Amino acid sequence: MxxxxxxxxxxxxxxxxxxxxxxxxxxxxxxxxxxxxxxxxxxxxxxxxxxxxxxxxxxxxxxxxxxxGAIECDCGFKGDMSPSEDTPHRSVPILECPKCGNLARIVGxxxxxxxxxxxxxxxx
Amino acid sequence: MGQAGFTSMHKVVTVEMEKDILAENRHLADHNRALLDEHGIKGFDFLGAIGSGKTLIIEKLVDRLKSKGKRAAAIAGDVSGDDDYQRFVSHGIPAANINTGKECHLDAHLVDHALDDLPLEDLDYLFIENVGNLVCPVDFPVGSHARVVVISVTEGDDMVRKHPAIFAFSDVIVINKVDLAQAMEVDPRILERDAKRINPGAKIIMMDARRGEGMDELVSALGL
The missing domain is CATH 3.30.2320.50 (hypothetical protein PF0899 fold)
Incomplete structure (x- = not known):
């Protein structure tokens, strides 16, 4: 808006x-x-x-x-956000690391x- | 200056600009935060849906702080009117009113101006209530130390999934009006589960602000 x-x-x-x-x-x-x-x-x-x-x-x-959009985690994960099941049409900043489940940071x-x-x- | 184009009179060149409008707001937000730090003020901004209970929660926090001998002020951000501002003033605290007119959110620039109207040297805490909106304020931090997003069960159990970004960019998530959950046939645990997934770092607080339930948790989450 x-x-x-x-x-x-x-x-x-x-x-x-x-x-x-x-x-x-x-x-x-x-x-x-x-x-x-x-x-x-x-x-x-x-x-x-x-x-x-x-x-x-x-x-x-x-x-x-x-x-x-990209996130990065202390566990070493770094990557794009892939569309998830409940938000299939666009990327949302989910900060749960897909690898370890901890809190990730937005880097892009x-x-x-x-x-x-x-x-x-x-x-x- | 980059590569040249053609013609004897004029040429087309590529100019590097590197200007990020949103980053400019973030810099100004940093400046606001530094100003608060200079005066030893902790600032909190409250985002959330229309009618989710932002103003009431700030009023309750202000009263608590007063009873502890702490001095708070509030900035009320609304598209129009001074209803929230008057509510803050009725608690005997300094307040500033920002009417955004046509804008759907506060930004660091508007808050910078509002700070001019507050007695910063006499304050310990500042509450900034944004325009009721779960979309636009996401892009525009205002310079607080922590962001609180407030939703209520009356908005439905899909509110987090519908507006994920605001939950990702907040530090504390309040799920208000839990006393009405049964009447609304809404399960607040769904809101909690969705919020946790989007932002595992945020503190999530179940609240019935009207009766003060959950207020202790919020006070401790904000370090008040």
Whole structure:
């Protein structure tokens, strides 16, 4: 439900960054999105479309790179979360180590990172 | 600057940005926690479903602390209104009200501002009550020392399975209104089992906040 405000903060940052490079246009935004965030890809795309209508990002492409959630345990287990029986359709952060049953730590999947921009700049 | 594209007048370049909006909130949360530490304040944030009993539990904790001569304050986070804020104020404690307007959760930035309105030098404990919501606050820690999530049996025995993330990112899980379990035909042990599996490190407390059952356990879980 908060995709719009998150995206609007991202766009602000992108506009700021593109000014630093004297960019005349942003062509592509590459966003890494962790699967443990509560951010929906569809909602992010919709917000992006609305929020890029009248600025330097107009007509640009949003590429979302999904990042797998991962946990790590003191017993040595490290791995992705595989869908379980009761949540077959998406990954949820189950912190019970599948190997030893103890408490594991989340080591990946909480990102919402604007990695790169492809921008048009004057060729000087 | 990365690889160049084409044309004599303009070129397309790849710019590295590495900006994580959620991480920015987490940094600001760390800053809030450091501010509390500076003043020797322990902070707890309460998340949970609408009507699960968050406000009542904080009110009871505040009264307990008062009887021990400890000073607490509370931040009430709601989409609109000051009902919870007024409840906190009626216990004679400093309080701040945050109306998020259109936002579905508190974030570290809003809490940072609310901290400006509280007499930090006079406090031992701070309770931060988030907007009633089991989804959105997950991504936005506010800078407390421990997170408490409150659900109640009246929401059904599938509540943990429906909102697993919030249980994974909390330190204490309160299952409230257990006195109503029979009337609701809900088995609280199912909620407990699901919560344990998602987060074996969390303390799980069965509670009837209205009558004070489970309050001793919560007090000890929070180290109050």
């Amino acid at each position: 908060h995709e719009f405000s998150v995206m609007s903060q991202m766009i602000e940052g992108i506009i700021e960054e593109s000014k630093k490079w004297n960019a005349t246009k942003v062509e592509e935004v590459i966003l890494e999105l962790g699967e443990f965030t509560m951010l929906g890809e569809e909602q992010l795309r919709f917000a992006y479309e609305v929020l890029t209508k009248d600025n330097i990002l107009k007509g640009s492409k949003l590429t979302i790179v999904p990042v797998k 999947g909480r990102e919402c990172t604007v990695k790169n921009l492809r921008v048009v700049v004057p060729d000087v």
